[in-house]
Every structure is written in structure tokens, then in C-alpha cells.
Amino acid sequence: MGARRLVVVLVHLVGFSWLITKNALPSFALTIGKPGCQTECGNIQFRNPITFWNCTHKETREALNLTGSPFLFSASENMFTAVSCNVRALMSSSSLDEVEVSAGCKSKCSTTNHLLKNCLDGVNCCQTTIPSYGIKTFSTTFQHETDKTCKYAFVVDQEWFISKFNNTKLDSFRDMDYVPATLEWSLNRYSKHQIYGTNLSALQLTRLLLNNSIRCLGDSSISSVNQTAALSVQGCYCKDGFEGNPYLLDGCQDINECQIYHPCHMHGAGTCVNTIGSYKCRKSKVKTGLIGFGSGLGALFPLIGSWYLYNFINEAKAIKRRKQFFKRNGGLLLQQQISSEEVNFEAKTELLNSKDLQKVTDNFNRDRVLGQGGQGTVYKGMLADGKIVAVKKSKIVDEEKLTEFINDVNILSQINHRNVVKLLGCCLETEVPHLVYEFIPNGTLSEYIHDQNEEFHLTWEMRLRIATEIAGALSYLHSATPIPIYHRDIKSSNILLDEKFRAKLADFGTSKSVAIDQTHVATMVDGTFGYLDPEYFQTSQYTDKSDVYSFGVVIVELLTGQKPTCLKRSKEGRSLATYFIMCMEENRLFDIIDPQILKEGKNEQMLEVANLAKRCLNLNGRYRPTMKEVATELEAIQKSIKTVSDQQNFEEVESLRTEIAEAWNVSNTIGSNPSTSIDIASLFD
Known part of the structure; x- marks a missing residue:
């Protein structure tokens, strides 16, 4: 039993009765006193009056004043209530720490119903909680409205109010002067006195109570700080699992939950065994095992069925999704072109499915990433026959250009040149197309030019051979394929070196095929700064001479070992192409030649290659040589070196x-x- 009780309950602890009602309110009299002790003594009463306004034959009384006593109005059990149509009432008070607090409410009228129902709705009456700051007394005021009917306001025990005045008439309070309220009381936490049954007389207990000088006793009762009041006070409570009077020695008795609540039977948890302050549910091991086995088996079959159903649905969705991607990515068109008799059988592209692609790349493991570029990410993979390949995961392809993309893939699959990276196959069952190329192990030309080390460097003869091989590959793409192909992204990082350091042209992600009668392709400007043809940058028309310009930059890289752009050079010479032309015009070519090859080759040969590069870098594309002419000249220079060597x-x-x-x-x-x-x-x- 807690400390929050009606006063009539509290006074039984000290042997006399304090009532807060007009009549004795026997419904509140609970006999919990110690055996042999009286439950009433004298005729001491605390009256909790109703405040009236504009009521005939009713006087407004002052509210109950608990100042000087250990009692407080309970903020959790009581409600401030105002009864009447269109009433607005306000209660004001000072808390224990002298803080001004107030609470109020307003009701509205019902034209059809003059009964009291739930006052919280605010119809014909209203209610609000009282401040929880330790209220010992209060005053009530009414704010006058146009309605001059009789109005009532009071602090009342909410449970009693609901039980007595639900669905009653508004004038039910006319014959009442007082209503019951619930008070709280607490014991001073610094008290040195104890309650030892009958060792103290009723008068002594009363004085101790009024002086806040009592503390709790007994193993079954505990004391806790009363958080409702703003003071450091305590109240006595029975622990969980006990009931009775916490203010008597051994007054809290164990509750036999097994007999009263039958908790184990209700939940099917076994046989109930009562313990001090609690209970236990003792289960039969055999029964528990059988129930557990049956439950587990019963739950296992639905889980297995759900798992199979889940996988079946997911697989069906995946198959449908792969078909949609395959169709969207132009797979049907590519199948038609592959099956065409016009396509060379040996050059046909292999169509891979998405599952095979995941196996090849170990589910696109990050550790297998070879590089990333503007066109996608390249992974290292291994086919079922053990062949090492490079898998390029392209970026999202514009659906409007899918037909063109498939045509280009089909054309690239037919390219058969020893200095062009071979396209082995593709996968169109994924959201973005995946292309499978032969794997070139020795990295890019850019790494060997710009990240040189003492252990290995490209000699002059190797550089000239690489330039000749790439020129031959570009000449093949421009003039020897059924439809001319412009690479559109020639740079040293797109030139790969195999195990014998033979050059391979790679990355056809931006390549374009053109009709034989066309001279250029009109596209949005795309490429790498430093290699970009200035004429293409201005006109957005890409020609075969644009590839020539980019290749000219690669030749200059091979000659000088410098990067295509460098912020350390002067503003006008930050572009390698511009810087190279300036040095040529100022006869300072050999000042910028890579020192590692300057002592290996002859100056005449280097000058020939430099002059060829200068022609390739002409700002006017019409005056640039074709790739076929470039390849022919480089082959001649290479042969002259070989002749001299022989x-x-x-x-x-x-x-x-x-x-x-x-x-x-x-x-x-x-x-x-x-x-x-x-x-x-x-x-x-």
C-alpha cells in the first residue's frame, strides 16, 4: 500500500480518524489498523468545501488549509473541477517552495444534454490537473461570463467523482457542501524516531506525525523520496510482491500470486511455486522438450517453404530483370547481327550472362579493380578456361544511342589487328553493358614515360617502335576496316604494353564509326585536356585528323618524357603541344628531349620524328598528315635505324x-x- 491514500486511511495508522467530507463517507473507511487497535478516535474532521458562485442560499467557504500538517493535496489522485454551463474557473496557490502556481479550465454548454458525463470533454463541466508542487491550500476565482447560472468549483478525488456523478444532472451539487479529496503525506528523511508497534501512545504518534518525525521500519517496507513535493521527504511503501500496512512492524505480508492470479496457468508456463515477494513457474522437462521440439519442427517447415518461395520469387524477378536489361541494351539487335552470315564467324562477339560475369570478376571484387576512367571501371577476371581478361563496367548508356552502341560493339568485335586490344565478348543482361577484353599485363605507356625508374626505362628504339605500332593500328581503324572508326580518346594511358612490350591500343568507349562518304562526326566535345584537337574543340566536328592531333601529342611525350599539361611551365607553355612548337621554332628541340634517349639515338632520327609530330600538331586539320602517312614515315625511320644497326x-x-x-x-x-x-x-x- 502506498503513502497516497484518503486521509481516513492514513489516520488508522495513528489510532484516530480524520475525514474530509460532510458525512463520514463510510465507503472510504478501510480497516487496515493493527489488530486490537481502534480505527476511529474522537471527531476530528478536515472539511474540503465546495466553492459556489451566484448560487442561492450558498455561501462561499475558504478552501481547506493544510499548512503546518504533513499533508498535501495529491496531484495524481485529485482534479480541479468546475461544474456549470459556460464556466471559467481558476485555482491559485503557493507551493512549498513559495512558487506561485495556478491551474484552470473552461466548459462549454450543451443545448440538448444537461447531464454530467466526462468532464474532460469540457461539456457542462471541465477538469484539469492540479499543480504537482506540493499544494497545501488554494483559492478559487470565477471569471464572469454572460451566463449568470449557479457555478461550482472544487478539488475532488477523481475516482470518487466519476463513480458518483457520471450521467447525473448539473444541479446534483446544490445539496452538497463538501467533497472528498485525496491527501498525500510523507515522513521526514532525517527522522531518528521509529515505530515499534504499541511502544508509542496514540498521542505520541500524533505528535510525531504532525512534526514529521517518523521513519519506516521492517524488512518488507522501503522508503523513497517523494518527487511530488518540492521537499526532501519520504514515504513508506510495500515492496513488489507484498501488501499490507508499511507503517507497522511486519505490516507488509507476502502475496501468494499462485493462489490469487494463477500466472503460470494463464500463460501455460508450468506449475506455479510461490516465493517470498515473487513466484516461479516450474516446467516439466519432458513436456518442455516435446513442446520445444514440436514448436521448432512446426516453425521449421514454414521457414523452409518461405525460403524456397522467397528464392523462387527473387529468381523469377531476376530473370525478368535480366531479360529487360538485355532487350533495353540492344541484345536482340546484337544477336541478329552476330547470327548474320555477313559477319565472320571467327570474329563474332561472345555473349556472356550476368552469372558468368560475376564468377569471372569474383562478384566485382574491389581488389580486382585495374583502373577507373571517364567511361567506366575495369576489373581483372579469369574465364573458365583460365584465360585472363579485363572486364569493363561501362557507365550508363543513353537509351537513344543504344543502337549506335551495339553497332560499334559489333564492329569492334571484328577488328583483328595485333596492336589493338581484342574485344572478346560482352554482357547485356545488367543495368549497364559490360565489355570483356583481352588482358594486357604490363600496364600503360604513360606509367613507363612519366614514372621512370632506374631498373628499367624505354629505350629510343622501343619508343620509336611503340609509336610505329600505334600509328599502324590507327591507320588500320581509319582506312582498313569496313567502316572507318575514329578512336576519339588517344592518349598514353590508353596505350597498353604486353609481356613483350608491344603496344596495344585500348579503350574504345568513346569511339565512333562513320559512313564511308562522311568526313566527320558531330558530337558534344569529349576527350582529355592536353590531347584535345583545338579545331574539334571549336567546331564540335571530330575528323580523322583529330585522332592525328592526339597522336602527335603522344609522339611528343615519347620524345620529351613530359606530361601533356604542366602548371610549372609558363602560362603560354602549360600545354605540351604548344610548348613543343615554341621550342621547335626557337631551335631548342634538344633542350627538351628526354636525357635518357638523347645519348642513345641519333639527332637526325629524333629531328625527323619531331618534324613529323609538329605536322601532326598543326592547328589547321587540313595540313595534318593522315594516319596512313604518319605510319609510313615512322616505319621508314624505324627501318633506317635497323639498317644502321645491321x-x-x-x-x-x-x-x-x-x-x-x-x-x-x-x-x-x-x-x-x-x-x-x-x-x-x-x-x-
Whole structure:
């Protein structure tokens, strides 16, 4: 039992009765006193009056004043209530810490119903909670409205009010002067007195109570700070699982939950065993095991069925989604072109499904990423036959250009040139197309030019051979394929080197095929700064000469070892192409040639290559050579180097033969000297 009770309950603890009502209100008298003790003593009453306004034969009385007592109006059990049509009432008070607090409410009228129902709705009466700051007294005021009917206001126990005045008439209070209210009381936490049953007389207990000098006793009762009041006070409570009077020694008795509530039976949890302050549900091990096994088995079958159904639905959705992607990405058109008799069977593109692609790339493992670019991400993969491939996950393709994309894929699949990365297949069952290329192991040309190390560097002959091979590949794309193909993104990072350092042209993500009778492709400007044709940048018309310009920048990179753009150079020379032309015009070519190749090659050969690069970088595309012409000139320069090298080797061999012959003649002339014969003979060992 808690400390919050009607006063008639509280006074039984000290042997006399304090009532807050006109009559004794026997419905509130609960007999919980100690056996042998009286439950009433004397005729002490606390009256809780009703405040009237504009009521005939009714006087307005002052509210109950609890100042000086251990009692407070309970904020949780009481409600401030005003009864009448169109009433507005306000209660004001000072809390224990002298803070001014107030509460009020307003009701509205009902023209059809003059009964009291739920006052919280505000019809014919209204209610509000009282301030929870420790109210000991209060005053009530009415704000006058046009309605001059009799009005009532009071603090009342809410439970009593609902039970007595639900669906009653408004004038039910005319014959009443007082209503019951619930009070709280607490014990001072610093008290040194204790209650020992009958050791204290009723008078002594009363004085101790009024002086806040009592504290709790007994193992079954606990004390806690009263948070309702603004003071550090305590009240006595029975612990959970106990009931009774916490203010008596051993007054809190254990509740037998098994007999009263039957909790284990209600929940089917076994046999109930009562314990001090609680209970336990003892289960049968066999029954529990059988129930658990049956429940688990019963739950397992639906789970398995749900799992299979879930996988079946997901697989059906995945198949439908793959078909939609395949159709959207132009798979039907590519199938038609692949099956066409006009396409060379050996050059046909292999169509891979999405599951095979996931196996090839280990579900697109991040550890297998080879690189990322403007056109997509490249992964390293392995086919079922053990062949290493590069899988390019393209960026989203414009649906309006899918037909053009499929045509280009079909054309690229037919390219068969040793210096072009081979397109092996593609997958169109995914949201974005995936292209499968042959894997080139030795990285990009850009890495070897710009990230040189002492262990290995590209010699002059290797650089010239790489330039010749790429020129031949571009010449093939421009003039030897059924439909001319413009690469549109030629740069050193798109030139790969295989295990023998042979050059392979890669990344056809922005390539365009053009009709034979066309001279250019009109597109949005796209490419890499430093390699971009200035004429294309101004006109948005990409021609075969635009590829020539970009290749000219690559030649300059091979000659100088410098990057296509550099902020460290002067403003007008930040572009490598512009800087190279300036040095050529100022006869400072050999000042910018890579020192590593300057001592390896002949100046005449380097000058020839530089002049060719200068022609490729002409700002007017009409004056640039074609890729076929570029390839022819580079092949001629490479052959001249090979011829000179062969001539040098021949001269070295002839010189060695002459020396050997002369030594042989000397040995014949001095035949009598044995030591000399042995030395000459050792030359032939």
C-alpha cells in the first residue's frame, strides 16, 4: 500500500480518524489498523468545501488549509473541477517552495444534454490537473461570463467523482457542501524516531506525525523520496510482491500470486511455486522438450517453404530483370547481327550472362579493380578456361544511342589487328553493358614515360617502335576496316604494353564509326585536356585528323618524357603541344628531349620524328598528315635505324674476322715458339 491514500486511511495508522467530507463517507473507511487497535478516535474532521458562485442560499467557504500538517493535496489522485454551463474557473496557490502556481479550465454548454458525463470533454463541466508542487491550500476565482447560472468549483478525488456523478444532472451539487479529496503525506528523511508497534501512545504518534518525525521500519517496507513535493521527504511503501500496512512492524505480508492470479496457468508456463515477494513457474522437462521440439519442427517447415518461395520469387524477378536489361541494351539487335552470315564467324562477339560475369570478376571484387576512367571501371577476371581478361563496367548508356552502341560493339568485335586490344565478348543482361577484353599485363605507356625508374626505362628504339605500332593500328581503324572508326580518346594511358612490350591500343568507349562518304562526326566535345584537337574543340566536328592531333601529342611525350599539361611551365607553355612548337621554332628541340634517349639515338632520327609530330600538331586539320602517312614515315625511320644497326653489326663482325686472320698469319710465321701457338689457339676456344 502506498503513502497516497484518503486521509481516513492514513489516520488508522495513528489510532484516530480524520475525514474530509460532510458525512463520514463510510465507503472510504478501510480497516487496515493493527489488530486490537481502534480505527476511529474522537471527531476530528478536515472539511474540503465546495466553492459556489451566484448560487442561492450558498455561501462561499475558504478552501481547506493544510499548512503546518504533513499533508498535501495529491496531484495524481485529485482534479480541479468546475461544474456549470459556460464556466471559467481558476485555482491559485503557493507551493512549498513559495512558487506561485495556478491551474484552470473552461466548459462549454450543451443545448440538448444537461447531464454530467466526462468532464474532460469540457461539456457542462471541465477538469484539469492540479499543480504537482506540493499544494497545501488554494483559492478559487470565477471569471464572469454572460451566463449568470449557479457555478461550482472544487478539488475532488477523481475516482470518487466519476463513480458518483457520471450521467447525473448539473444541479446534483446544490445539496452538497463538501467533497472528498485525496491527501498525500510523507515522513521526514532525517527522522531518528521509529515505530515499534504499541511502544508509542496514540498521542505520541500524533505528535510525531504532525512534526514529521517518523521513519519506516521492517524488512518488507522501503522508503523513497517523494518527487511530488518540492521537499526532501519520504514515504513508506510495500515492496513488489507484498501488501499490507508499511507503517507497522511486519505490516507488509507476502502475496501468494499462485493462489490469487494463477500466472503460470494463464500463460501455460508450468506449475506455479510461490516465493517470498515473487513466484516461479516450474516446467516439466519432458513436456518442455516435446513442446520445444514440436514448436521448432512446426516453425521449421514454414521457414523452409518461405525460403524456397522467397528464392523462387527473387529468381523469377531476376530473370525478368535480366531479360529487360538485355532487350533495353540492344541484345536482340546484337544477336541478329552476330547470327548474320555477313559477319565472320571467327570474329563474332561472345555473349556472356550476368552469372558468368560475376564468377569471372569474383562478384566485382574491389581488389580486382585495374583502373577507373571517364567511361567506366575495369576489373581483372579469369574465364573458365583460365584465360585472363579485363572486364569493363561501362557507365550508363543513353537509351537513344543504344543502337549506335551495339553497332560499334559489333564492329569492334571484328577488328583483328595485333596492336589493338581484342574485344572478346560482352554482357547485356545488367543495368549497364559490360565489355570483356583481352588482358594486357604490363600496364600503360604513360606509367613507363612519366614514372621512370632506374631498373628499367624505354629505350629510343622501343619508343620509336611503340609509336610505329600505334600509328599502324590507327591507320588500320581509319582506312582498313569496313567502316572507318575514329578512336576519339588517344592518349598514353590508353596505350597498353604486353609481356613483350608491344603496344596495344585500348579503350574504345568513346569511339565512333562513320559512313564511308562522311568526313566527320558531330558530337558534344569529349576527350582529355592536353590531347584535345583545338579545331574539334571549336567546331564540335571530330575528323580523322583529330585522332592525328592526339597522336602527335603522344609522339611528343615519347620524345620529351613530359606530361601533356604542366602548371610549372609558363602560362603560354602549360600545354605540351604548344610548348613543343615554341621550342621547335626557337631551335631548342634538344633542350627538351628526354636525357635518357638523347645519348642513345641519333639527332637526325629524333629531328625527323619531331618534324613529323609538329605536322601532326598543326592547328589547321587540313595540313595534318593522315594516319596512313604518319605510319609510313615512322616505319621508314624505324627501318633506317635497323639498317644502321645491321651495318654496324656487319662492320663489327668483319673487323673481328680481320683480327683473327691476322693473328693466324702471325702464328704461321712464328711457328717455332710454342707459347705463342698456345696463346693464338686460345682465341678459337
